[in-house]
Amino acid sequence: xxxxxxxxxxxxxxxxxxxxxxxxxxxxxxxxxxxxxxxxxxxxxxxxxxxxxxxxxxxxxxxxxxxxxxxxxxxxxxxxxxxxxxxxxxxxxxxxxxxxxxxxxxxxxxxxxxxxx
Amino acid sequence: xxxxxxxxxxxxxxxxxxxxxxxxxxxxxxxxxxxxxxxxxxxxxxxxxxxxxxxxxxxxxxxxxxxxxxxxxxxxxxxxxxxxxxxxxxxxxxxxxxxxxxxxxxxxxxxxxxxxxxxxxxxxxxxxxxxxxxxxxxxxxxxxx
Numbered sequence: 038x039x040x041x042x043x044x045x046x047x048x049x050x051x052x053x054x055x056x057x058x059x060x061x062x063x064x065x066x067x068x069x070x071x072x073x074x075x076x077x078x079x080x081x082x083x084x085x086x087x088x089x090x091x092x093x094x095x096x097x098x099x100x101x102x103x104x105x106x107x108x109x110x111x112x113x114x115x116x117x118x119x120x121x122x123x124x125x126x127x128x129x130x131x132x133x134x135x136x137x138x139x140x141x142x143x144x145x146x147x148x149x150x151x152x153x154x
Numbered sequence: 155x156x157x158x159x160x161x162x163x164x165x166x167x168x169x170x171x172x173x174x175x176x177x178x179x180x181x182x183x184x185x186x187x188x189x190x191x192x193x194x195x196x197x198x199x200x201x202x203x204x205x206x207x208x209x210x211x212x213x214x215x216x217x218x219x220x221x222x223x224x225x226x227x228x229x230x231x232x233x234x235x236x237x238x239x240x241x242x243x244x245x246x247x248x249x250x251x252x253x254x255x256x257x258x259x260x261x262x263x264x265x266x267x268x269x270x271x272x273x274x275x276x277x278x279x280x281x282x283x284x285x286x287x288x289x290x291x292x293x294x295x296x297x298x299x
Contacts, residue, residue: 039198040191047190047245048183054240055182059175065243066276069252072244073284081291094193097211098218098245099186100280107284111292115299123296127288128281134246135281137216139273141223142254146269149227151259 039093046088046095069100076104081112106130178239185234185241193218193245215246222247226254252276 054072057063063071079085085105088096096102110130114122128135193214200210225231231251235242242248253273260272274281 040194043194044187044191047193048187048241051182051186051238051241051244052179054186054244055179056175058240059178065240065248066252066279068240069243069249069276070279070283073280074287077284077287077291081295092190094197094214095187095190098190098193098214098247100244100246100249103246103249103280104284104287107288108291111288112295112299115292115296120296123289123292126292127285131281131284133212134215134219134249135277137219138223138250138253138277141220141250142257142273143269145223145227145254146257146261146265149258151261152229 042092043095043098046092047099048095050096050099050101072100073104073107076101077108078104080105080108103131103134106134181238182241182244185238186245187241189218189241189245189247218245218247219250222250223254226251227258231255249277249280252280 050072054068057068057071058065076085079088079101085096085101086109089102089105097105107127107130110128111123111126114126114129116122118125196214196217197210200213201207205213222231225234231242231247232255235248235251242251252275256272256275257269260268262268263272
C-alpha cells in the first residue's frame with residue numbers, strides 16, 4: 038500500500054510539472070524553482086508534512102519535498118537556536134542533498150567526457 | 155464519416171495538442187511515480203537496516219542523487235528526460251541531473267569557471283529561492299510560534 042501511495046502521489050506531482058511545461062512554456066529551471074518554493078511554503082504551514090506522512094517517498098522525492106525539508110529545518114533551528122536559526126536552518130537541512138550533488142557531479146565531471154555534438 | 159482532407163487535417167490539428175499533452179502527462183506520471191516508488195523501496199530497506207526515519211530519508215535522497223548522476227554520466231538520464239519530461243525532471247533525480255549535466259558538459263572550460271561555476275546553472279536558482287523562502291518561513295515562524 039505504501040508503494041501504491043508513493044506511486045500515485047509522486048506521479049501526480051510530476052503531472053503538475055508536465056502540465057506547466059506544456060501549457061505555459063515555462064523553462065524547466067523555472068518549474069524547479071517554483072516547485073521548491075511551493076514546497077517551502079506548504080511545509081511552513083504544515084500541509085506538506087501531512088502529504089509526506091501519507092505518501093512517503095511519493096511526496097518527499099519530488100522537488101517540493103526538498104522545499105519541505107528547508108521549511109522543516111528552519112523551524113527546528115528557530116526552536117533550537119532562536120532568531121539566528123532563520124539564517125542557518127534552511128541550508129543546514131538541505132546540506133546533505135546539496136553536498137551529495139556537488140560531490141557526485143564533480144566526480145562525474147572527472148570521469149565522464151561530454152557527448153560529442 | 156465523410157469529410158474532406160482539409161477538414162480531416164483541421165480535426166487532427168485540433169485534437170493533437172491535447173492528445174500530446176495527455177500522452178506527455180501519462181509518461182510523466184508513470185516515470186515520476188516509479189522513481190518515487192523506488193525511493194519508497196530504498197526507504198523501507200534503510201529502515202530495515204536500522205536507520206531512523208530522518209536518516210532513512212536522507213539516505214534515500216543521497217542514493218537517488220548518486221544513481222541519477224551516474225545515469226547522467228553515461229548519458230542515460232538524458233534519454234529518460236526526453237521520454238518522460240517532468241517525470242524525470244521534478245523528482246530529486248532531476249535536480250541531481252541538473253547539477254551533473256552542465257558540470258560534465260562545461261568541463262572543457264576548466265575546473266573553476268567550467269565545472270565549478272556551471273554546476274549551479276539550474277541548482278543555483280533553486281538554492282537561492284529555496285533559501286530565501288525558507289528565511290521568510292523562519293521569520294514568520296519566529297513571531298507566530
